[in-house]
Every structure is written in C-alpha cells, then in structure tokens.
Amino acid sequence: MDGQTTIWRVETKTRASTAFAIVAALVICAGLAAPMYLPRATLQDLFFILTMLALAQSWNLLAGYAGLVSVGQQAFVGLGAYVMFAGVVLLKLDPLVAILLGGIASALLAIPAGIFAFRLQGAYFAIGTWVIAEIVRLLVAQWKMLGGGTGTSLPASTTRHMQGVDLVHRMFGFRPAQAVDVVCYWLALLLAVAAIFMVYRLLRSRHGLALASVRDNQDAARAVGVDARRLKALVYLASALVTGLVGALIYVQKARISPDAAFSVTDWTAYVIFIVVIGGIGTIEGPIVGVLVFFALQKLLADFGSIYLMVLGLIGIVVMLFAPQGLWGLFASRTGIQLLPVRRLLRGGPIKN
C-alpha cells in the first residue's frame, strides 16, 4: 500500500434497499390513508394480515435469529389479551391503556418463563414453552371474574369510548363501530411497522452482530466475549412484549375472549410458524412474503375447514425439506436482492465490489 491510506467502510446499504426504503415509505402512507378509500371488510382483512405479520416478525426474531424455537407464543398472546380484558372490564381503563398493560404483563411473564425454559436446550425448549402456555391457560381459566373456562365479552360501550374513536368518528364521519375498526387498524399498522423496524434496528446494531455470531458459532462468539445467554434473554423478552401487545390489540377488535381461543396453539403459533417458514426463516422480508401467501391460501381454501390446515402443514414440511430458506430466500439467492439488508459489506479499498 506504499504510504497511501486505503479507506474501508462497513455498510449494510444496497441499491435495492435504498429504493425499497422509498417504496416502503409510500406503502406506509397509503396504509395510513387506507380507511378513506377501502371498505370496512378489506380493512378487517388488513387488520388480520398486519397483526399476523407482527406476530410472525417477533417469532422470526426468536427462532430465526436467536435459535429459540418457541411453540408457546400463545402464552403471551393469551395473557396480553386477558390482562387487557381485566384492565377494561375490572379496572375500567381505556382499552388503549389496557393494551399497553397487556404488553407489559406479557413481558413480565417472560421473566419467570424464561428462567424456566432456558434450562431446557434446543428441542426441549420448544416443548417447555408449550408447557408454560398450558399452565397460563389453565390458571387463567380459573379467573372467575373474567368468565373462567367459558370466557367473557368486552362491553361494546367500552371500545366505543376508546381514545381516538370519537375523534375519528367526528373527523371522518364513520359510524362508531366502524371508527373502532379504523383505530384498531391504525394500531395494527403501527405495531407491524414498529415490529419490523425494531427487528431491523436490532439486527443492524452491535447486538445484532453478536446474535449472528452466536447463531453461526456459539463457542467462537463466546470466546470473543459475546454473552449469548443475556442476548437470548433480551430477544425473548422483546418478542414477548410485542406478542403481548398484538394479542391485546387482536382481542380489542374481537371483543370476545375464552381461554381456549386466546391460548390456541394453532391460531397463534402454528399459523405464525408456517408464515415464517414458507416466507423464509431468518430474513426480515420472509414473514412479509409469508403472510401474503398465508392470507391468499386462507381465502382460497376457507371453505374446506381442516383441509386448509393440512395443506398449510404440508407446504410447511415441503418448504422445510426442500427449500429451507423459504420463498424469499429462494428469490434472494437467485437475484441477490435484499430489501432490508442486515449483512455488513466491506466497501472501498483496493477491492472492487
């Protein structure tokens, strides 16, 4: 290099990602304005897609990046939802405040749940989280003030008076029930975007680099001072918080809760796993692709009941066996396109890239 200094830069930006940032901003703006030009039924579909997307992002962070395969995410959905109900029905809180309370409760549950489940390795962690979800479900079913095993409903008047509903009602002239849907939809949009943004920021940070190193070689990562356990605990906590918030929001919109529905392994974990696996585990784009495929399949096969779940399961198995990187992974490896790049690239210096 005879005296000449070479400037190296570590970047994650790609040309596609810059273009995507602009497109994403436009899509978010279009999404925010959606209640003005989309019918209520479409808005409810979008609500479903966005909440599933947020759940999928948080599970993907757990399993795809931290190697923590949880089959017990329904514990956090259910607890978040139940604490939200308790806040509204028993404490007479505003549903919006109660949603926050639900998220916090789920994050708090993650502390003892984590202490317990982290004693189990790999596959046993998976079933351990499932046991925790069962315990929470059985305990909540004893909560007689919230209907015990049969569940209870949210009085319609409480959601009608939720923060913002009145404002939407007056500004846009929606009927109150419709205004509730609009507010819920906006919250879902906010949560989904925030979940993606959170995962993206985390992976691009120092912690993200540490996480990737733990995933690739735990021993080597520990040798350079990465505290794998602490990092995994942090991810577990963050994912519980997001999952709890989403669970609470879903049940504000559903307005009817029972332990079996709120702690359903099919609805809150199986669907989410298939979304992430089909879309591409270990990528941020994967769950986005996956949730769209999932929704299309659901619309297509909605009339066939259990056949729908069979098809979903079979697709999941086939993808895992023959294309474990999922649809997005296939696309990205063919084209090299990354919309939300987290891989660090070394640029500059004498090497052209």
Added chain:
Amino acid sequence: MNWADTILQGVLLGGLYALFAAGLSLVFGIMRLVNLAHGDLIVLAAYLILVLVDTLNLNPFIALVIAMPIMFGVGWLLQTYVLNRTLGPDILPPLLVTFGLSVVLQNGLLQVYSADSRRIPSGYLDTASISIGSLHVGVMPLLTFFSAVAVILILNRLLYATELGRAFRATSDDAVTAGLMGIQPNRTFAIATGIAMAIVAVAALYLGTRSNFDPTIGPARLIYAFEAVIMGGLGSLWGTLVGGIILGMAQTIGGAINPEWQILAGHIAFVLVLLFRPRGFFPRAVD
C-alpha cells in the same frame, strides 16, 4: 379422599404416561430428535386399532398384534423418507417438520373421522376389577402398568444385550465413527423409529380403551410424555417410568382435591422438578 386409593391410581396412570414416553425417549436417546408429532401418532395408532376392532370384529389385543407391525412400517417410512433428511447440527428442520406433521395428522384425522370422541371397546375388561384389601383396582389400569414395565424391560434388554442395541448405542455416541465400523446410521435410525412406533401402538391401545379420544388430543399426550422423560432424566428408561409415575400421582392428587386442578397439578409438579433437579432424577445422557 382415600389417600391409598388416590396414590395407587396415580401410580397406575403413570404406567400409561411411561408408555406414551418410552418411544419418545428411545428416539431422542439415539438421534437427539424430538418428534413433536409423537402425540398425534399415538392418536393415529388408536384410530388404526379402532378400525381393526370395528371392521374385522377383533379383540383389541389381537388388533394390537396387527397394528404393531403396521406402525413399525409407518415409523420406518417416516424416518427413511422424511426425518433422516432433517437430521444435522441445526435443530430447526426436525422441529418444524415434525410440528407440520402434527398439524397434518390432526387435521387429516379430523377430516376422516370427524371431531366425535371415540372409544375402543374392550368387552368385559372395561369394568373388570380386582380387590386388594379394601382397594378395588381396575384390570385395565393394572394391565397398562405391567405393559409399561414389560416394554421397558424389553427395550433395556434390546439396548444392552443385542447386536442391534449395540448399533443403537454406537450411533448415539458417534454416528460417523459408527458408520466407519459398518453401521449405516440412517438404517439404524429407521429401525429405532419403527420400534418407537410399535411402542406407540401399545400406548394407543390403552389410551383408546381406557378413555375417549378424538383427533385433537395428541398434543396434550406429547406434553405428558415429554414431562415424564424430562422428570425421569434423559436417557434412562426406568427414569421415564418414575417420571410418568410422578406425573400420574400429581394429576390424581390434584384432581382429588379439585377436578379443575388435575392437569395443572401435573404441570406444576413438572416445573418444580425442573427447578430443583434440572436434569431429572436419573440422568444418563450428557446433553
């Protein structure tokens, strides 16, 4: 509450859980694979026995003799064509594939047999009981328990006194080196899963004759089996029996206090054991 009776019932129920768990324990011990569809495979085997009993008008025990080789075949095919592809250092593929299999099996059974709960008729054995002092013990629960003991005796004999067992243990220790010695790990794995599924058929017989079942109860059986294996300690089949008995006793005692606490009491016993004895009571495997 009659304590002696409750505890005896708990111990006998533990035999059923040990039967659920024995196959899981064997497969995990040999290839470090946790089959999340294990419970659904038990339910599948129960339907298989039910169909044999219903259509051929067989005695359930004779139906079991037919079901065991069929389930062995199911296990062999499953391992050879699906699960062997998932084995490796990454734990995601086997977990997600068996989870998918669980969902497929559950919904396939729902589609074919509907959600109605069914029961395998076992004739006079349904209600037969014998008296020990002041206690009345059902013949079916007793048979379950002794079947569990017999299964574990035979498995231990197989593992420690036969050529096949030596191949199992060698593959478990180091699949690559075992391969150099002329053992084909994939074939060994297929036989192991086949044997696990034959045991599943035994478990299914007792599951189906002792209580009602429907396509959705698989996951709960998986959880009980898992709790028995962990409480007993990985790698020890007698430990699995002890784990099953602890779970069974916790459930019957909890249920005797308040019927709503039956399942919960079992889970809580599991959590307590794991907190104070993280590796279970009789750990053997180093994992």
